[in-house]
Amino acid sequence: MKQVCLLLAVILVEISVAGPPAKASSFTPLEWQRLVEKHSISAVVGQRKNTTWVRDQNRNFIDDEIEKRFHAGEVVNVVVDLNHCLTPPQIEKLLSRFGRVTYIGKLVTFALVNSVRVDDLSKLAALPEVAMVEWQEPLYQADDVSSRAAQGRTSVTYSPNTAEDKGFTGSGVNVAIIDSGLDDTHEAFTGKFVAGFDARNTTDPGDGSTHPPDLTTHGTHVAGIALGRETTGRICRTAADGSPSNCGGMAPGAGVVAVGVCDSGGCSGIYKGLDWLAAHAAQFNVRAANISIGGCNNDDGTSAVSQQVNYLVAVGVAVAVAAPNCGTPGSQLIGPVSAASFAITTAGTDDRGTVNRSDDTIWAGYSVGPRTDFNLVSPNLQALKPDIAAPAATSCQLWLAV
Secondary structure, three states, X not given: OEEEOOOOOOHHHHHHHOOOOOOOOOEOOHHHOEEOOOOOOHHHOOOEEOOXXXXXXOOOOEOHHHHHHOOOOXXXXXXXXXXXXXXXXXXXXXXXOOOEEXXXXXXXXXXXXXXXXXXXXXXXXXXXXXXXXXXOOOOEEOOOOOOOOOOOOOOOOOOOOOOOOOOOOOOOOEEEEEEOOXXXXXXXXXXXXXXXXXXXXXXXXXXXXXXXXXXXOHHHHHHHHHHOOOOOOOOOOXXXXXXXXXXXXXXXXXXXXXEEOOEOOEOOOHHXXXXXXXXXXXXXXXXXXXXXXXXXXXXXXXXXXXHHHHHHHHOOOEEXXXXXXXXXXXXXXXXXXXXXXXXXXXXXXXXXXXXXXXXXXXXXXXXXXXXXXXXXXXXXXXXXXXXXXXXXXXXXXXXXXX
């Protein structure tokens, strides 16, 4: 699968307007609290379930993707979404008979359970404490291209109206890069590292002292686009209009908080990483976050990971997420993470290698949306994803084997 370099163009605007961070606490999303009044499965009547999830068309509260991909006698890793708050010991007792509980959500009521027998899924989904059962879908990295084309950096074409001209450089705030880690020894990040957390490392102390290593180079690349320092003596890209060509990112004055959640096998650490960031955003003055991670199965924003992103926004962090790059031009598909209602979901443009916007087109692998839960009879405007488009295909393309 080809994933292209996706630029987070809104970073400067969002870090300047985001509200003060709030304190984090646990909650159960409203979408997981719909009362079942009638159902062919009598055991679930009177329970609170997610009755409208787009990935549960047969309404048995089991992810349709599980039923397509797994069969009787097999095992599957799942996300169990709970319909009310339980203590960790209660969750462990409830779910450990179905599989190995590997993580319990700290801010949103869910748990990751591995090696669940397919034959037991209906029993699991019928528990009165369970709202729905999701597949732990593999999530992968999606990724300047052209900061000057996005009017972020000083530009001859757009002078004097770029964000940098107006003094918005990210100075005084920090940006979280939720990705594969960060090579903060690189000159682009000298003096920028503020804090870090490695969700892939079970021994991480969780105090922000960790420098999570970049296991795929993707996180370092994305961080450079977002906030790399302006360097001297280097030409990173020759601007067609004669604009300065140093290597600075969109917000060269911002500090970086690195959250390592991905490795060569995917991004399974994202659940733990999002929890950590929401709980520590205020402590480390995180005002914006970039998540160039996504999946290629449909979602309507009610999956656990999308709700975690919504939670992060609720505590004062502006979150920009890459729209899916799933190889089908013009696809409506909006996958987990990018489906989050309160995220800034970003599709891709092709700037044709120029700063001038007049020749820009939509990149061939874009997803047009909206989310499939959108309808004109009772329109939910939060389902109109993606929200914006930003340069995605010019000077670099990243290939990942999936």
